[in-house]
Amino acid sequence: MSEGVPRPPAVSAWLMRRSLVPQDREAVMGDLHEEFTAMAAASGVVAARRWYRRQVRASIGYNVRQRFLWMRMAGTVQDVRHAVRSLRATPTFTAVALIVLALGIGATTAIFSVVDGVVLRGLPYWHGDRLVKVTEPSAGRRAQGRARGAMCRRRISSTGPPRRRRSRTWPRCN
Numbered sequence: 001m002s003e004g005v006p007r008p009p010a011v012s013a014w015l016m017r018r019s020l021v022p023q024d025r026e027a028v029m030g031d032l033h034e035e036f037t038a039m040a041a042a043s044g045v046v047a048a049r050r051w052y053r054r055q056v057r058a059s060i061g062y063n064v065r066q067r068f069l070w071m072r073m074a075g076t077v078q079d080v081r082h083a084v085r086s087l088r089a090t091p092t093f094t095a096v097a098l099i100v101l102a103l104g105i106g107a108t109t110a111i112f113s114v115v116d117g118v119v120l121r122g123l124p125y126w127h128g129d130r131l132v133k134v135t136e137p138s139a140g141r142r143a144q145g146r147a148r149g150a151m152c153r154r155r156i157s158s159t160g161p162p163r164r165r166r167s168r169t170w171p172r173c174n
């Protein structure tokens with residue numbers, strides 16, 4: 001630069017250069033310098049420097065966010081490309097990994113569906129914990145001296161162990 005042309009504040013220019021995305025750096029810095037030169041000629045160097053500092057302060061947050069977003073996206077795209085290349089190089093491993101993942105997800109879903117339906121939600125009846133199953137005693141029980149036609153009562157519960165109440169009419173089946 002020549003001696004007669006005013007220069008923008010050095011720290012502000014450095015911050016602006018560092019905060020910009022590399023693809024936009026030259027265009028934005030060139031535009032800012034042109035505006036600064038025109039403002040210095042019209043309003044004076046002090047007002048132009050104040051304007052330049054305000055422009056840098058207003059845009060530095062946006063520029064830094066854009067720079068990190070650009071860097072993050074570039075890294076993510078590069079990682080995805082590398083992963084796809086690696087998977088295409090070993091098709092057998094890729095097929096086995098996909099099958100194992102599919103079976104694992106399917107088994108987990110099936111087990112959760114059963115647990116959710118039986119344990120977590122309970123029976124779909126009013127007072128489902130009070131349902132009773134009536135059966136005959138097994139052959140081993142009959143040999144122990146119980147009557148042939150004796151009936152047993154067993155409480156059906158999906159939320160916990162059977163209640164401790166004894167029935168007076170039917171013997172308890174364990």
